[in-house]
Every structure is written in C-alpha cells, then in structure tokens.
Amino acid sequence: MVDESERLEKNLTHWRSLRQQASDGALHVEADVARECDNVCAIYLDDLYRMLEMALRLSKPEAFGELPSAQMLGAKFHRLAVGEEGSARFAITRQIEIIKTMREFFQHYFASVEAADADTAAAVEALSPPR
Numbered sequence: 118m119v120d121e122s123e124r125l126e127k128n129l130t131h132w133r134s135l136r137q138q139a140s141d142g143a144l145h146v147e148a149d150v151a152r153e154c155d156n157v158c159a160i161y162l163d164d165l166y167r168m169l170e171m172a173l174r175l176s177k178p179e180a181f182g183e184l185p186s187a188q189m190l191g192a193k194f195h196r197l198a199v200g201e202e203g204s205a206r207f208a209i210t211r212q213i214e215i216i217k218t219m220r221e222f223f224q225h226y227f228a229s230v231e232a233a234d235a236d237t238a239a240a241v242e243a244l245s246p247p248r
Contacts, residue, residue, distance in 0.1 A: 122202050125211040132215055136222040151226035158220045165213050172198045172205040 175198035178191030
C-alpha cells in the first residue's frame with residue numbers, strides 16, 4: 118500500500134510535469150476549460166486554508182486539562198494535527214502546494230490566450246485602412 122505522503126509527492130510531481138509540458142508547448146488545454154479548472158482550484162484553496170486553521174486550533178494540548186490522561190490525549194491530538202509527516206497540517210499544506218501548482222498549469226493558458234489575442238488585434242489593426 119502506498120504511503121499517504123508518497124501519494125501526495127507523486128501527485129505534486131505529476132502536476133509539476135504537466136506544468137513544464139505546458140510551458141514547453143507540448144500540452145494544450147482549452148482556455149475556457151483552464152479558466153473553469155482554475156476557478157475550482159481557487160475555491161478548493163480557500164477550503165484548504167480553512168481546514169489548516171482548524172487543524173492548528175486542535176494543537177492546543179493544554180486545553181485538554183491537567184489530568185495525566187488528558188495531557189496524553191492532548192499530546193496525541195497535537196501530534197495528529199500539527200506533527201511532522203502524517204499529520205493533518207502536513208497533508209493539508211502538501212495539498213495546498215499541489216493545488217497551487219495546478220493553478221500555475223491552468224494559468225499558463227490565460228497568458229497564452231491573452232498574448233494571442235493581443236497579437237491578433239495588433240495584426241488586424243495594422244491591416245485596417247486609416248480612418
């Protein structure tokens with residue numbers, strides 16, 4: 118079974134590869150599709166940032182009380198919320214990085230379409246008779 122952090126890393130590598138292919142001109146996505154995907158990514162990023170805030174709020178072990186068992190439970194929640202690899206914070210921040218990479222991939226097409234539109238407008242203007 119593939120470890121969660123390994124799966125996230127493979128996903129990030131995949132999107133970085135797609136972003137590079139798009140930059141090299143080897144991959145194309147229609148601008149309207151890219152724009153819609155970018156919009157969905159922006160919404161998802163907002164959700165991820167809210168989830169990250171919630172995870173950080175779970176990381177207050179002192180809020181569990183003074184009993185030794187409460188301290189142990191608080192420490193466990195802290196580790197699961199904001200610990201190293203495998204914590205909610207790790208998974209969410211990695212997912213944020215993936216979604217940002219996806220947005221860079223999609224936004225490449227906005228720049229391409231805008232540049233093509235500007236070039237076309239300039240060519241049409243140059244061919245138009247003077248007024």
